[in-house]
Amino acid sequence: MNMPTSPHVLLLVPPLTIIILIMFLQIQTTTSSLSSPKQKPFILPLKIQTLPHGAVSLPTPSSHKISFHHNVTLTVSLTLGSPPQNVTMVLDTGSELSWLHCKKLPNLTSIFNPLLSKTYTPIPCTSPVCMTRTRDFPVPVSCDPKKLCHATISYADASYIEGNLATETFFADGSAQPGTIFGCMDSGFSSNTNEDSKTTGLMGMNRGSLSFVTQMGLPKFSYCISGKDSTGVLLFGEANFNWLGPLKYTPLVKMTTPLPYFDRVAYTVQLEGIRVGNKLLQLPKSILAPDHTGAGQTMVDSGTQFTFLLGPVYTALREEFLSQTKGLLTLLNDTNFVFQGAMDLCYRVSGSGSNSGRVGLPPLPAVTLMFEGAEMSVSGERLLYRVVDDVATRKWNNDLVYCFTFGNSDLLGIEAYVIGHYHQMNVWMEFDLVNSRVGFADTRCELASQRLGI
Known part of the structure; x- marks a missing residue:
């Protein structure tokens, strides 16, 4: 979740739940070998990323929340597309729709380029995903000139980001998850230029039907956050470790x-x-x-x-x-x-x-x-x-x-x-x-x- 703060700094991005206003849809998603009960759990490094003082603000999951500034994020790195491209995403259990920067903007150095991927598929505006109206999108999804599903995500600080909903193949620990729905964002206004330059996007991890963990069909996930200078862990699947002790x-x-x-x-x-x-x-x-x-x-x-x-x-x-x-x-x-x-x-x-x-x-x-x-x-x-x-x-x-x-x-x-x-x-x-x-x-x-x- 992301929330407001004073200019004096720091909230883990999406701070008090960055208000990412997103869709709450009931969608039948594709499952792959990742959701198989025989599939071993897989692990990604979880890093604390410190940004320049007073750098950023992001959204939160409800329109009644305000924006804030922060300079710490939890990030994970993975790949998507064919051939695979490396991306860094902010881990947010308070948001639903995952999205990536898909166009180079001023001060932006980390993007996903859909033109280089053979498996990138934009969602047409006639798709049920696009046609369903939900209260979580302050601006309803619509058709762009190419008849593609266009979405605008508004933030509490009056900034916004917009682009097309699409599907792509995400890879984690060598396993593929084709047909994952995400936002491929190519324009907007943001005061988070320092954060935008270091992360490619956001990984929505709440219980909504469009969240990353729901689309993967996994029964559970875990994470462990280390100190400022250490790498933590994000684990998808069962965590049966005798050294962990009872939860x-x-x-x-x-x-x-x-x-x-x-x-x-x-x-x-x-x-x-x-x-x-x-x-x-x-x-x-x-x-x-x-x-x-x-x-x-x-x-x-x-x-x-x-x-x-x-x-x-x-x-x-x-x-x-x-x-x-x-x-x-x-x-x-x-x-x-x-x-x-x-x-x-x-x-x-x-x-x-x-x-x-x-x-x-x-x-x-x-x-x-x-x-x-x-x-x-x-x-x-x-x-x-x-x-x-x-x-x-x-x-x-x-x-x-x-x-x-x-x-x-x-x-x-x-x-x-x-x-x-x-x-x-x-x-x-x-x-x-x-x-x-x-x-x-x-x-x-x-x-x-x-x-x-x-």
């Missing part, structure tokens, strides 16, 4: 009735409570569940960097964390500084004597997110994020600035709880589509990558 599972929440603020193809789980240290926050159960409009769902999103909570819950967490860290950390005390537009609990930490800018933080109380049947504990360095901002550093006499890695959804106009990838770091995340559940287990992702040969 804790929480069921996916399903909503059969269409509601204006509920994304029915997101990976939605039920948040039941939050602990700070050993203290349980006193929160009414009703505020943690979707209301009659669908607002208040909890989404697991690789396209958002940090975690965002609805206003009253964020305020309760903020006050309790402040109380338990009093005397351990020095508050920034600058009401004009709000990191990424939604994170207003920041601290000054002395960086003297450290040429690398790395300092030792005091022991901090863990924040535990409690779900139905499982818990996720956020501790240590994942609780605070260092703001890399030269202006801020000069303003506070070269002290380092760290911000609490939970933000206020209300400040972003987001009617949801969103669990971003920063809090999924060094956690094996499994998305089980057959059993409708999400599983996770603490691990060291760089070691997992090494064990899997990456």
